[in-house]
Amino acid sequence: MDSMATRPAPARTSGPPATIDDVHRVGAQLQQAVGEVLVGKPDVVRLAVVCLLAEGHLLVEDVPGTGKTNLAKALARAIDASVARIQFTPDLMPSDVTGVSIFDRASSTFEFRPGPVFSNLLVADEINRASPKTQSALLEAMEERQVSVDGATYPLARPFLVLATQNPVELEGTYPLPEAQRDRFLAMTTIGYPSAADELDMLVDRDRVDPLEAMEPVTDSTTLLRLVDTVTEVYVAPQVREYLLALVRATRALPGVRLGASPRAGLHLVRAAKATAALAGRDFVVPDDVSGMAVPVLSHRLLLSPGAHLDAGQLLTGLVGRLPVPRAARP
Structure with missing residues (x-):
């Protein structure tokens, strides 16, 4: 589990509302930026941006090496917002996702330490490697945009998107997502292998240059939230x-x-x-x-x-x- 950014996100929009032209313009910029990392997959990139604008969660299911994590990282870098990443493993606990209450001796009270789910974009890598108990810790967060710990409820920041990846081929040490969990994802996609021409281009320079390192943010969480609110209208x-x-x-x-x-x-x-x-x-x-x-x-x-x-x-x-x-x- 590692934090990729720590910027706090606003709970609501401020300033003038975004227009449809703003959504069209920023959406095109996001597709271009992410498309430079995930080459030759415009439909996948477009779907990721649709989920972002619809404030819905995306599940990417494919074999290793096709770019699942690169898609998640590129989308994260394109947004100047709070981003966290969890590498799901069989020993991951629900509190590693949601957070935990710690007893403070000085005040004799419990203090809540937020987990990585308290971010605008949560990258859940290989989500099907975690136990069902840990997977279920995401259910409330994904559907209700809140987390309940020790009888207290904590709202999540908006916008909030879970971008999860999983490997459908490797079965040992994995736990299939139950129907209730899959239903929380707005969309699912596969990436597939690149075309021969795109794969050849990757062999030319990607062993020396990582396009992720050159990415600059296209938008921030405040602007993105305005775009999301405009989409709802x-x-x-x-x-x-x-x-x-x-x-x-x-x-x-x-x-x-x-x-x-x-x-x-x-x-x-x-x-x-x-x-x-x-x-x-x-x-x-x-x-x-x-x-x-x-x-x-x-x-x-x-x-x-x-x-x-x-x-x-x-x-x-x-x-x-x-x-x-x-x-x-x-x-």
């Missing part, structure tokens, strides 16, 4: 909401699916669609914003039946292709 027409709801409810009746998307998944899909629209410079959501976010936001929540012939992503892609698409209405 993006307009969603009634017919688009009905389309989104139909998509979420249809996952519960898909052949080969034992457990479909939860109501929380619908709320997360709305937030992701709003962030996608704002990132494109629009103050209203169109159906493509919803369908484009369906796979990353919903796929990790579906529990497939044994012997299912298609994976969750393929099932959702087929579902999106079958649903009638409404015409978007401007505010």
Whole structure:
């Protein structure tokens, strides 16, 4: 467990509100900055920025060496805010995440020492290596933006994002994330191997130069919080909401699916669609914003039946292709 920054974050915004143009501009700068580290993966970088603007958590699942930790570090460096990183291990305790109360002999009282979860961006590296008890310590923080220790409740700073990584191949010494924990993540993605051309470029100079070292912050926590608040005001027409709801409810009746998307998944899909629209410079959501976010936001929540012939992503892609698409209405 190591702290990557220690700047305190404001609890609420101050100054003039951000505009959609601000969201579009800063979002593009964030994508460019992070994209210089994670080369050839613009869709992954865009999804990370969407989660940041939607104030939602991101789970990155892939084999070792594909850039999971580099993505987390790059996003952290792009924001001048409080950032902490936890390397999850089997012996990690819940108090190592949330903090602990220490008895002060001088005052004969217990003093709370905040853990790394009290940051704007928490990088949870190899989260599935921790025990279920430690994993559950993040549940309250991720959903309610607060931590309860020894009967006292402590609010977390805003914005707050958990960017977790896990290795799906190595099973020894790992604990699969339960459905309740996976449902807390707004989106999940995989990075995959780079193209031959991108991998060749990496071999040219990355053994001498680390692009992470040259990164400068694009924005700070105060500005980011204004952008997040602006994203929440993006307009969603009634017919688009009905389309989104139909998509979420249809996952519960898909052949080969034992457990479909939860109501929380619908709320997360709305937030992701709003962030996608704002990132494109629009103050209203169109159906493509919803369908484009369906796979990353919903796929990790579906529990497939044994012997299912298609994976969750393929099932959702087929579902999106079958649903009638409404015409978007401007505010």
